Amino acid sequence: MFSSFFSSSSYLVLVAITIAVLTLYPSNAQLSTTFYASTCSNVSSIVRTVVQSALNSDSRIGASLIRLHFHDCFVDGCDASLLLDNSGSIQSEKDAIPNKGSVRGYDIIDNIKTAVENQCSGVVSCADIVALAAESSASLSGGPSWNVPLGRRDSLTANQAGANSALPVPFEDLATITSKFSAVGLDTTDLVALSGAHTFGRAQCSTFSSRLYNFNGTNNPDPTLDSSYLTTLQQTCPQNGDGTVLTDLDPSSADTFDKNYFANLQNNKGLLQSDQELFSTAGAATVSIVNSFSSDQSAFFTSFAQSMINMGNISPLTGSNGEIRADCKKVNGS
Ligand code: HEM
Ligand SMILES: [Ca+2]
Secondary structure, eight states, rough: HHHHHHHHHHHHHHHHHHHHHHHHGGGGGGOOOOTTTTTOOTTHHHHHHHHHHHHHHHHHHHHHHHHHEEEEEHSSSSSSSSOOOOTTTBBBBSSTTTTTTTTTOOOHHHHHHHHHHSSTTTSSOHHHHHHHHHHHHHHTTTTTTOOOOBEEEEEEEEOOHHHHSSSOOTTSSSSHHHHHHHTTOHHHHHEEEEEEGGGSSEEEEGGGHHHTTTTSSSSSOOOSSOOHHHHHHHHOTTTTSTTTOEEEOOSSTTTSSSTHHHHHHHHOOOHHHHHHHHHHHHTTTHHHHHHHHOOOHHHHHHHHHHHHHHHHHHSOOTSSSSBBBBTTTTTTTT
């Protein structure tokens, strides 16, 4: 009698402590693919419809939207911090070096937000819209689809300095880029799979021209660059020319999400130094992963979907942390 009273009361204490901890630290809550099942059950198809119509007039926008999610998640987690404009205390991430004049698609996120608000007002976060837009972008471009874990909330701040330090730079070596991924809990397989997003979209000459003429002060091009591809790139990006000129990240299928990116690397036709390093760094663990994705598109697609989920799980705000922004560009009430 006493012992059963004791064990049931200690059980109640345990339950009470658990509830208290979950209330105090709601950010421990998991995202869920059914988060909006009762509040906005159509949200995925609303997002998909707007992304499809954006793709109809801009074949590049899917690539841009996937990148937007990446550049949000790597800086303080997937919390839509990237979407905030400059204002009073906010120094925007948009103006950080890797983003300014480079990240695009903010207008499409606003269009999606408007469409979502029209059907379910005040419940869907901008951070979840970005995650859903990334999935639609991959699947509508020929890539994998996956159920997106949801329930993120939107930040109250931006972190411009964080964007300048946490995002990988195309001139960094593989060890540095690997450490930036591991800093957010992503491993080498995630790095290779997610780099496969360079299967579509564009890059500006300024992001790879250091490879074309005087690589690392050698007065020669990057030796890991295929010579005919080098000639093509030199024509697109003449020395001291316009650094904003665009070229395809994957010239073999510019707007399609496929495994060709990995064959490009095997053929010394990676556009960015950070791309080619995945295959050309002697002894690196990434080499065999590139080879396996190059030979098996479904292996790449399965890994890509899982790694996008992993990236989408980077320290989200959940529970009562953050807010559901009414306008993705600004904190509520500002
Ligand atoms: C591994 C480290 C990475 C580096 C160093 C890197 C760097 C870059 C650079 C320099 C550009 C061209 C930007 C410009 O010229 O304006 C670019 C474009 C792009 N990146 Fe990455 N990236 C990396 C990883 C990723 C990841 C993880 C994703 C997504 C999962 C991604 C998706 C894209 C896409 C889709 C584009 C084309 C965007 C467009 O056309 O608007 N990248 N990246
Ligand atoms: Ca963020």
